[in-house]
Amino acid sequence: MAAEHDPAGIKPSWGPSEVPTTALLTDHYELTMLRASLRGGTALRRSVFELFPRRLPPGRRYGVVAGVGRALRALRHFRFDEETIRFLIDRDVVDSETADWLADYRFAGSIWGYPEGEIYFPGSPLLVVDGTFAEGVLLETVLLSIYNHDSAIASAASRMTVTAGDRPCIEMGSRRTQELAAVGAARAAYIAGFQATSNLEAGRRYGVPTTGTAAHSFTLLHDTEEAAFAAQLAAMGEQTTLLVDTYDVFEAVRTGVRLTQGRLGAVRLDSGDLSLLAKQVRDLLDSLGATRTKIIVTSDLDEFTIAALSGAPVDGYGVGTALVTGSGHPTCGFVYKLVARATSADRDAELVSVAKKSTDKISVGGRKFALRRLDRAGVAEAEVIGIGRPPDGDENDRPLLKQLVDHGEIVGEEPLSAARERHFRSRAELPIEALKMSRGEPVIETRYLDHGEDAANPYRTGKGSRS
Amino acid sequence: MAAEHDPAGIKPSWGPSEVPTTALLTDHYELTMLRASLRGGTALRRSVFELFPRRLPPGRRYGVVAGVGRALRALRHFRFDEETIRFLIDRDVVDSETADWLADYRFAGSIWGYPEGEIYFPGSPLLVVDGTFAEGVLLETVLLSIYNHDSAIASAASRMTVTAGDRPCIEMGSRRTQELAAVGAARAAYIAGFQATSNLEAGRRYGVPTTGTAAHSFTLLHDTEEAAFAAQLAAMGEQTTLLVDTYDVFEAVRTGVRLTQGRLGAVRLDSGDLSLLAKQVRDLLDSLGATRTKIIVTSDLDEFTIAALSGAPVDGYGVGTALVTGSGHPTCGFVYKLVARATSADRDAELVSVAKKSTDKISVGGRKFALRRLDRAGVAEAEVIGIGRPPDGDENDRPLLKQLVDHGEIVGEEPLSAARERHFRSRAELPIEALKMSRGEPVIETRYLDHGEDAANPYRTGKGSRS
Numbered sequence: 001m002a003a004e005h006d007p008a009g010i011k012p013s014w015g016p017s018e019v020p021t022t023a024l025l026t027d028h029y030e031l032t033m034l035r036a037s038l039r040g041g042t043a044l045r046r047s048v049f050e051l052f053p054r055r056l057p058p059g060r061r062y063g064v065v066a067g068v069g070r071a072l073r074a075l076r077h078f079r080f081d082e083e084t085i086r087f088l089i090d091r092d093v094v095d096s097e098t099a100d101w102l103a104d105y106r107f108a109g110s111i112w113g114y115p116e117g118e119i120y121f122p123g124s125p126l127l128v129v130d131g132t133f134a135e136g137v138l139l140e141t142v143l144l145s146i147y148n149h150d151s152a153i154a155s156a157a158s159r160m161t162v163t164a165g166d167r168p169c170i171e172m173g174s175r176r177t178q179e180l181a182a183v184g185a186a187r188a189a190y191i192a193g194f195q196a197t198s199n200l201e202a203g204r205r206y207g208v209p210t211t212g213t214a215a216h217s218f219t220l221l222h223d224t225e226e227a228a229f230a231a232q233l234a235a236m237g238e239q240t241t242l243l244v245d246t247y248d249v250f251e252a253v254r255t256g257v258r259l260t261q262g263r264l265g266a267v268r269l270d271s272g273d274l275s276l277l278a279k280q281v282r283d284l285l286d287s288l289g290a291t292r293t294k295i296i297v298t299s300d301l302d303e304f305t306i307a308a309l310s311g312a313p314v315d316g317y318g319v320g321t322a323l324v325t326g327s328g329h330p331t332c333g334f335v336y337k338l339v340a341r342a343t344s345a346d347r348d349a350e351l352v353s354v355a356k357k358s359t360d361k362i363s364v365g366g367r368k369f370a371l372r373r374l375d376r377a378g379v380a381e382a383e384v385i386g387i388g389r390p391p392d393g394d395e396n397d398r399p400l401l402k403q404l405v406d407h408g409e410i411v412g413e414e415p416l417s418a419a420r421e422r423h424f425r426s427r428a429e430l431p432i433e434a435l436k437m438s439r440g441e442p443v444i445e446t447r448y449l450d451h452g453e454d455a456a457n458p459y460r461t462g463k464g465s466r467s
Numbered sequence: 468m469a470a471e472h473d474p475a476g477i478k479p480s481w482g483p484s485e486v487p488t489t490a491l492l493t494d495h496y497e498l499t500m501l502r503a504s505l506r507g508g509t510a511l512r513r514s515v516f517e518l519f520p521r522r523l524p525p526g527r528r529y530g531v532v533a534g535v536g537r538a539l540r541a542l543r544h545f546r547f548d549e550e551t552i553r554f555l556i557d558r559d560v561v562d563s564e565t566a567d568w569l570a571d572y573r574f575a576g577s578i579w580g581y582p583e584g585e586i587y588f589p590g591s592p593l594l595v596v597d598g599t600f601a602e603g604v605l606l607e608t609v610l611l612s613i614y615n616h617d618s619a620i621a622s623a624a625s626r627m628t629v630t631a632g633d634r635p636c637i638e639m640g641s642r643r644t645q646e647l648a649a650v651g652a653a654r655a656a657y658i659a660g661f662q663a664t665s666n667l668e669a670g671r672r673y674g675v676p677t678t679g680t681a682a683h684s685f686t687l688l689h690d691t692e693e694a695a696f697a698a699q700l701a702a703m704g705e706q707t708t709l710l711v712d713t714y715d716v717f718e719a720v721r722t723g724v725r726l727t728q729g730r731l732g733a734v735r736l737d738s739g740d741l742s743l744l745a746k747q748v749r750d751l752l753d754s755l756g757a758t759r760t761k762i763i764v765t766s767d768l769d770e771f772t773i774a775a776l777s778g779a780p781v782d783g784y785g786v787g788t789a790l791v792t793g794s795g796h797p798t799c800g801f802v803y804k805l806v807a808r809a810t811s812a813d814r815d816a817e818l819v820s821v822a823k824k825s826t827d828k829i830s831v832g833g834r835k836f837a838l839r840r841l842d843r844a845g846v847a848e849a850e851v852i853g854i855g856r857p858p859d860g861d862e863n864d865r866p867l868l869k870q871l872v873d874h875g876e877i878v879g880e881e882p883l884s885a886a887r888e889r890h891f892r893s894r895a896e897l898p899i900e901a902l903k904m905s906r907g908e909p910v911i912e913t914r915y916l917d918h919g920e921d922a923a924n925p926y927r928t929g930k931g932s933r934s
Contacts, residue, residue, distance in 0.1 A: 025646040027639070027665040029679030032703060036681070040698030042688050049684070074646065087671045095702070133688050140682070141665075144642035145649055172494070175611035176798040178648035179492040179541070182612055185645075198494040198608075204554045212496030214503070215607070217516070217805035220821040221509050221600050231507030235562070236499060246823050271828050321798060330792045331643040338684035354687040356713050361738050 022074040023084055023105075025142045028093060033137050035098040043101075043134040046342040046351060048367045051113075051127035051143055053120065057155075057329035059439030062430060064158045064423060065126055066188040067150030068116035072410050074142050080105050101134070109135050111405035113412070114370075117191050117423030118400065119430065120151075121383040123446040125368035126334065128401065133341065140336045148334050149181060152326035153188035158427065159303040159327065160319055161193030162435045168316045169306075170211055171197040172298060173324030185324045191419045194319075206416055213268070219246040226255050239265035241296055244281075245272065253281055257288045266294035266315065274299060275312040282313035302327050303437055339365050353387075364448060370400040372429070373447075380429045383446040391449045489541040490551055490572075492609045495560060500604050502565040510568075510601040513809040513818065515834045518580075518594035518610055520587065524622075524796035526906030529897060531625045531890060532593055533655040534617030535583035539877050541609050547572055568601070576602050578872035580879070581837075584658050584890030585867065586897065587618075588850040590913040592835035593801065595868065600808065607803045615801050616648060619793035620655035625894065626770040626794065627786055628660030629902045635662040635783045636773075637678055639765060640791030652791045658886045661786075673883055680735070686713040693722050706732035708763055711748075712739065720748055724755045733761035733782065741766065742779040749780035769794050774904050804830050820854075831915060837867040839896070847896045850913040858916045 037043035056063050080088075080102040088094045094102065109131020114120060127143060129136045161169050171189040174182035174197075186194075186202030196209040203210035214232055222228035229242055229252075238260045244252035244267045256264045267285075269277050274297045285293045294315035301309075302322035309317070322328075337356075342349035355365035369390035373382040374397060383400075384391045393399065404412030427434070434443040504510035523530055547555075547569040555561045561569065576598020581587060594610060596603045628636050638656040641649035641664075653661075653669035663676040670677035681699055689695035696709055696719075705727045711719035711734045723731045734752075736744050741764045752760045761782035768776075769789035776784070789795075804823075809816035820832035836857035840849040841864060851858045860866070871879030894901075901910040 024668040026667050027679050028677045033681050033685045036699045036702035039702040141642050142646055145646035148643050149645035175608050176615050178616035178651055179609055179612035180647040181645035200493050201491040210495045212494050214500050216823045218500045220805045221808050232503045235503035235506040325797045330797045338687045341688050356683045
């Protein structure tokens with residue numbers, strides 16, 4: 001059935017744990033608006049929607065864009081197959097006219113966006129969706145869900161990898177978030193500099209390196225800790241990581257070193273005063289000649305505890321809960337707003353800027369363009385947002401919007417490594433204060449440039465403010 | 468391929484947006500432990516794993532179990548197909564012996580658990596998984612992911628529906644959480660008393676009622692607000708809900724009433740001082756004769772703002788971000804621990820209790836049983852947990868563990884309505900203080916009864932404490 005609606009050139013199959021259709025990862029009202037606008041003759045007005053943050057989470061100095069690749073994949077699978085349409089009709093979400101329209105639905109507009117791994121600031125136009133109202137309105141929820149989640153994880157992850165410096169961070173939070181959110185979280189963390197994940201599906205689906213050795217249950221399964229370690233070493237080799245805090249840490253370390261003649265790969269500490277314990281364990285390992293055995297720490301780490309452990313002899317961090325819950329900010333609060341629309345459904349109808357006027361929810365109307373203004377040394381100075389046309393930049397300035405979809409054709413896919421490398425480059429441009437863990441303001445300001453053109457001027461829509 | 472491993476009687480197909488296999492929604496180390504235990508000859512020791520909360524989130528008075536039905540469904544689809552096994556071998560996660568074992572994997576043990584919608588407290592043994600070590604260890608992450616997420620949402624949702632009383636709560640948070648977590652969140656919220664969701668996939672997959680009408684973009688699409696309202700009314704009828712805060716709320720209300728001759732279903736307010744605005748809008752509606760038109764409010768609501776609006780003339784609450792992020796507690800912190808295991812792989816080997824000894828991470832060894840102790844008036848007094856055998860109860864006490872899986876056969880599935888009704892019943896048993904929104908301690912205490920049997924006594928495992 002899915003194959004019927006798949007355009008030529010798009011594989012009808014999907015990988016394990018992916019979804020046959022993403023079309024219902026959508027709020028009811030999107031279909032209702034479609035129905036009403038089709039009935040009213042406004043559905044095919046050209047419309048520009050924008051996905052953007054009104055602000056950063058309190059105290060955060062920058063944010064990280066993630067979810068772009070997943071969003072493009074969701075767009076590819078956004079199709080209304082027969083079963084989906086039947087459900088919508090049965091529930092009276094849509095009428096038969098709307099159902100006919102949905103059966104042929106394929107997003108045929110264009111999308112520009114900040115590429116994955118890029119840094120963002122308040123007001124950054126992360127996605128600009130240009131198509132008909134009907135096309136664009138249906139994508140609101142699925143795009144927001146992906147961006148709000150993945151960017152929240154990447155933003156937290158970036159702070160952790162900054163703080164960890166050269167020491168690797170490993171993502172281990174799958175168990176503390178929804179089972180498929182976990183896969184997206186592992187991917188987002190990797191973009192923001194994590195080296196590996198515990199999540200196997202993220203390994204299969206996205207090629208993220210996976211890692212892991214043993215839990216306390218493995219030690220407890222055996223009659224003695226030594227028997228457990230011996231079994232693990234026999235199966236995994238001496239380079240494995242032994243979990244040493246089930247009973248007595250120092251006894252466990254001695255056992256591990258003895259069983260490997262000092263060639264043990266690593267030990268993992270998962271409880272207690274990690275800073276003190278790491279020091280004691282390092283001393284013990286060194287005294288036993290196991291100078292190359294590494295120490296990995298886990299146990300409710302976040303960017304702050306990672307910072308506190310910077311002076312301890314730790315070789316790697318396993319991060320779980322704090323990562324997958326965005327370290328206090330599990331969602332970004334991105335919104336998806338209509339910012340411009342045509343005055344009629346004619347192809348060459350005038351495009352006018354629109355925005356809800358509100359005292360507590362700021363939206364700036366008009367199609368946006370953006371660049372990162374850099375000083376002569378290549379350090380970021382401002383997020384410059386042009387309304388209606390691109391802002392003027394010099395050779396140091398970096399345009400931020402990249403075309404992701406061109407008249408329905410997805411053109412913005414890239415390997416995950418590209419997003420990861422972009423993140424490192426983009427983060428390296430930030431002023432040094434960006435990397436502080438303390439609460440702060442966005443590290444560069446956002447400047448709106450209004451070129452005063454009628455079609456793009458949010459101040460001329462002529463609508464009164466809400467009282 | 469999936470069909471090969473599907474036992475008779477289980478449909479090889481899956482619904483849209485479900486996953487062909489859940490087997491890799493798993494941490495790498497589970498496979499590594501399997502590999503090492505198969506190699507070491509301990510994999511087939513009978514083992515009892517327990518999923519439980521060490522504590523409630525700070526300030527919370529009770530928690531709500533959700534995810535049971537989803538977990539059973541995940542278990543049904545937990546199969547290692549050829550592609551999955553190939554990935555594991557290619558990445559050297561498993562060796563060929565382990566791969567052979569995985570190809571035949573089907574959980575053949577038994578599982579007991581708190582049924583869905585039930586209330587829980589610190590230490591409640593939410594799942595008791597009894598099988599071989601190999602069988603049980605593989606389920607750790609996927610079970611924790613589902614329970615930690617869904618129960619976090621249900622726990623927050625229950626506080627909101629308690630506070631809202633007879634006024635309906637509608638789940639609208641899909642856009643603020645990962646796109647498939649959103650579907651689970653809508654389901655969990657429904658269990659905890661929400662009346663509907665905006666999420667269409669939750670409607671299709673779980674039968675949760677869905678609702679929604681229009682966003683600001685719909686009004687902005689049209690040349691005038693009146694044109695937008697007229698289009699919506701034409702498509703949806705007079706019982707629809709008009710969003711009235713795009714420009715001037717009072718003007719919009721007047722327009723909506725005029726277009727429907729006072730028969731408008733409802734208006735929605737999404738910004739501003741909702742309490743004041745609701746009062747003003749109610750007065751206006753009444754003065755225009757639209758006495759039956761309802762007022763729905765949305766805009767960053769949580770249990771506290773719902774409480775603050777209790778005196779305002781509001782007819783329903785739409786809740787988004789706070790719900791899907793667990794209102795400050797996006798994960799429950801449930802853990803999955805080995806609590807008892809056999810001394811050998813023989814079928815009748817003795818079962819011994821085990822637990823990691825730690826100062827900062829409490830685990831109690833031994834197979835658990837649980838009942839809710841009720842006083843003569845039927846009010847909950849304590850969570851009584853028996854170690855090794857069921858605690859003695861009288862006729863008022865309510866056993867909490869229900870068999871979910873019987874030697875591999877899933878027996879615990881039930882309609883969502885059963886979980887929802889159970890939640891209402893169970894919540895009604897709690898002491899009245901449970902329903903306060905203020906921070907508090909768990910509303911009843913947890914009592915462990917240790918029957919002193921060797922096989923179940925966590926204090927006799929003979930292992931020293933970690934220093």
